[in-house]
Amino acid sequence: MANPTFRVVIPSSAKPLIDLAGKVYNKHQADGEQSPLRSIRSNNWEENGPKVEEAFNLHNQAEELKRQAENLNKQRDMLLEGIKQSVKASRDVLLGIYRDNPNELGQWGYEVNSSSSSLKADEKKA
DSSP states (O other), X not given: OOOOOOOOOXXXXXXHHHHHHHHHHXXXXXXXXXXXXXXXXXXXXXXXXXXXXXXXXXXXXXXXXXXXHHHHHXXXXXXXXXXXXXXXHHHHHHHHHTTTXXXXXXXXXXXXXXXXXXXXXXXXXX
C-alpha cells in the first residue's frame, strides 16, 4: 500500500494564523512538561506564546480602526458632493468674470492649463 500524501495548512492571513497559534499554544500549555513542543529550541512557545494574545488584541484594534476609517470615509464622501458642486459653480462664475484672462483663477487655487486639448478634457470632466 502506498503512503497517502497530505498537507498541513498554515494560514497566511493574520486572523486564521492567530487563531491557530492560540490553539497550538493552549494545547502546549495544557500538556505542560509532557508537550512535545518543549523540544523546539528557536521560535519556541515559551518565547512566542505570550505574543499570541498581544497579536490578537492588535488585530482586533486594527479591524476596529478599519471599520472606523470606512465610516469616516463614507461621511466625508457625503460632504464632498456638495463641496464639489460649489467648487464647480465658483469656477464657472470666475471664468465668466475673468473670461479674457482665465489664468486669474490660479489666484483662487485652481490649476489652469492653457493647452486646447487639456481644456477640452477638463470640459468633459465637468
